[in-house]
Amino acid sequence: MCSTRFLIRAAIISFCILFANAANEQQDSESKLKTSVSVQGLVRHRYATVQISSLIENPSNESQETNITIHIPENAFVSYATLEVDGEVIRSQVQERKVVQQQYQLAVGTGATASQVSAARDANAFLISVNAGAKSNTLFNVTYEELLVRRKGRYEMTISVDPKLEMEYFKVDLEIKENKNFTFVNVPPFSSTLTPDDLDHTVQNEEVNIEYLEDAGHCKISYFKEANADGKVKSPGPFVLRYDVDREGKQGEILLLDGHFVHFLSAEKEKYNPAVFPKHAIFVLDSSASMWGSKLKQLQVAMSQILRQLSRQDVFSIVTFGNKATEWYMQGLQPSLGKGVYAVNRRNVADAMDFISRMQATGGTNIQAGLRRALYLAAKYRNIPLIPGVSEGANYTTPRPEAKKEVETLLMFLSDGIPTAGEIRLSKLLKSVHFVNTNVKASIFALAFGPTANYGFLRRMALQNYGFSRRIYESSDTAIQLQSFFQEITSPLLKNVTFTYLDNKVNFSSLTLREFPILFSGSEVVVAGKLNDDFEPEDQDDELIGSFSAQGTVLRVSNNITVPTEAIITANKTQVPTRKRRRYGVLEKIWAQLTIRQLLDNYLIEDFGDESTENKESDAADSQKLEDNNQQRALELALKYGFVTPLTSLIMVSEKKPLVVINSENLENDLKQPDQIHFSDKAVPPMLSPMSIQHAALYNKSSEGESSDKSPSEKFEWLSTLLAENDSVTFIKPNGEEITRTVKIPSEEVDETLNECVFKSEDDTEKTGNCRPLLSCPSSQVPTFDEYFRRHCDFDSTTLAVCCLKS
DSSP: OHHHHHHHHHHHHHHHHHHHHHHHHHHHHHHSOEEEEEEEEEEETTEEEEEEEEEEEEOSSSOEEEEEEEEOOTTOEEEEEEEEETTEEEEEEEEEHHHHHHHHHHHHHHOOOEEEEEOOTTOOEEEEEEEEOTTEEEEEEEEEEEEOOEETTEEEEEEEEOTTOEESEEEEEEEEEOSSOEEEEEOOOOOSSOOTTTTOTTOOOTTSEEEEOSSTTEEEEEEEEEOOTTOOEEOOSOEEEEEEEOOOSSSOEEEEETTEEEEEEEOOHHHHOSSOOOEEEEEEEEOSGGGTTHHHHHHHHHHHHHHHTOOTTOEEEEEEESSSEEEOOOTTSOOOTTOOOEEOSHHHHHHHHHHHHTOOOOSOOOHHHHHHHHHHHHHHHHTOOSSTTOOSGGGSOOOOTTOOTTSEEEEEEEESSOOOSSOOOHHHHHHHHHHHTTTTOOEEEEEEESTTSOHHHHHHHHHTTTOOEEEEOOSTTHHHHHHHHHHHHSOEEEEEEEEEEOTTTEEGGGOOOOEEEEEETTOEEEEEEEEOTTOOOOSSSOEEEEEEEEEOSSSEEEEEEEEOGGGBOOOOOOOSSOOSSOOOOHHHHHHHHHHHHHHHHHHHHTSSOOTTOSOHHHHHHHHHHHHHHHHHHHHHHHHHHTOOOTTEEEEEEOTTSOOOOOOOOOOTTOOSSOEEEEESSSOOOEEOOTTOSSOEEEEOOOSSOOOOOSHHHHHOGGGGGTOOTTSEEEEEOTTSOEEEEEOOOOSSOOOTTSSEEEEEOTTSOEEEEEEEEGGGSOTTTSOSHHHHHHHEEESSSSBEEEEEEOO
16 A cells, blocks of 8 residues: 555656656747848849848847857858847948957947957858847848859859758748849759769759749749747758859850949850860879878879879879978889879879879978979970079970970869978968969969868969969868869860950950960859940940950960940849948949959969069069059958958947047958857957967956056057956957956066967968066067957966067
8 A cells, every 4th residue: 555655656756847847848948049040142143142131039038149150152242231139220331450440449448339240361151149138039130242153164152051050940032133044043952061963953952942934044042941849940051052044156245234344254165165275284282191091081082083084185293292292103114303294094094093092191291392393294294494594404394205385284282281391481482382383384273171271371372373272171072072173174275365345445444354374164254344434335236345365275266345235234123132322233243343352362462572583672662562552452442342351341330339430550460260240238359369269259347448547558558448447358258258367467587488389470470489478578569459369378377468579
């Protein structure tokens, strides 16, 4: 009997506990933040405007914080953002980067609510941190704009949302408007990685609806996923849209609107050239110790496929580099410097694949040795001197009967790190590579493999040497990424492509880049500019405005550029998104984006001198003047058209507490990390931290925000707006953790032999010093807030410290 009563009581207790737990779980579930994401986009004449909206509902009686990561395509510019919270709409402004940074320093003292979005030079991820108030709805919108690039015979647009984000619903609505009919529109099945059928446009995502409208080149794409009763919706993976348009004639497509023109010229083998150019493909592969493991295996898999894609008319070479460079030679042949160039046939490819399979990762990273050896091979094969003006000695190439001067030299360079052997100074290395490539003029395509690669350096090297760069991500599809890249450059179709326009038709000074060294099959070049004020195309006849020419394998291509009547387009009435500012036509926006990007690229290209220049001081002065002009013009255009670039920032300021704009230091080098967009009830400017991936946030806890008259702010004026009353500064990490550091004079002398640290100076070179309390470092070393960003280090758990150069 007792046993039965005990069992009944135990069952009742267990039921109560289960019921209570279920009730608690339900209560917790009902109090969690609810996030919904919708995407609205319009593509008009290859120009995409995309708005991503995040609605955050907080049903709880307490405020909660959430983080959302938004990925912006690398070629896109953020142009607008709004934050709607508690009935107030905070709108963005695009301002000069250094001005925005100074505004943040003032916000620290005033307590104004503000946020900024700054474009990292080589990053495309923005972290939105939103502090949602109790029982509130918060709506965040961010808009970016992008000129779609044609590669491998298609335009591609990718929309990415944080895969870890749990949503109530995820919605995508896109619209495409082109002047020409589509050849295909494709949204492939969701996948976080590339697949072997990457080029198959017939595989459609069955969850996506594509509606073709009556007028040519017009369609709508929609997708909607809502959470069911069992849980939330997670991002299914990148939403990828691919399409292409029908092309008639050989002059490409030209469009006119509001005094601007845009000229699209695509490379199609059947229109211009019966065959692609023969190429000398040189693979320069990093075999240093950092490639050990999965990286090397993925590279070996990719190379086995890439070598099979080479054409019979091509020749190829392989150079590996660790501490030194090594050429691949056919088995059984006596190694001889400069003779590692082989025809594409079954035997040679099989031998090369065997060599690749036996690669081992060891040693340092001698980038200079690898590139010099590759360029020597190119010069040797084409029977030209490697070094300009040198006609004898080791730099002179002995004539070879099979040498072909007309072959296109394509150098595919892959590295996962930075130079650690040979020449390790990046500026010197760039100058050296460009100088050695003066005669050869090889197109260098740089692949940055994995997160440790210095993408900024590799991008600059490619731009300075007639090529371009790509990031290769370390994942399960690395081999397919490499194969996909090689498909872009495997078919050089035209070279020396030049556009010429009539002076009485177009404004010559407004033209974007008009000369292109090489054009690959399946790609496209775009030229844009302003029309003269008196230009009025005839209603009946096509208007001649210029011509273009290019060199093919068999004949020289030369065609007039005319403006057909259908090229004159009307203004776009569909606006995405709406905003209270002057609207610019789509062609003008294309012109602005191209101009800004090319000015920024010119800055990278011109940022070195010729080693053979005798008057180096004059050359350096001219180069600096050109760099300043490029930057200033790019800045003016970015401010006019409202684009976030490496020279501008987008700031969001609460109208209740406006901030004052004043001048600040140049923050050009503060462009190394992904940025954080942070919204909260405290002012939180982003701060670079050498120990973290995301920016931490720095703010002043003093509510008064008054400048201190104590010795720290007398020694470092920039500290005056950051210090609390007790001479302390508080850091907020991205995870919300607060760390307080005090600005104080150390109680005992600092041992110079301890706490060695490294930081990057303004010219991007590494400097070694000692981590010391800020007040122990000369003020001349840390004159600005920006310099403190670069040198911040951990001395102990309580002291504000910097990496101070050794005295």
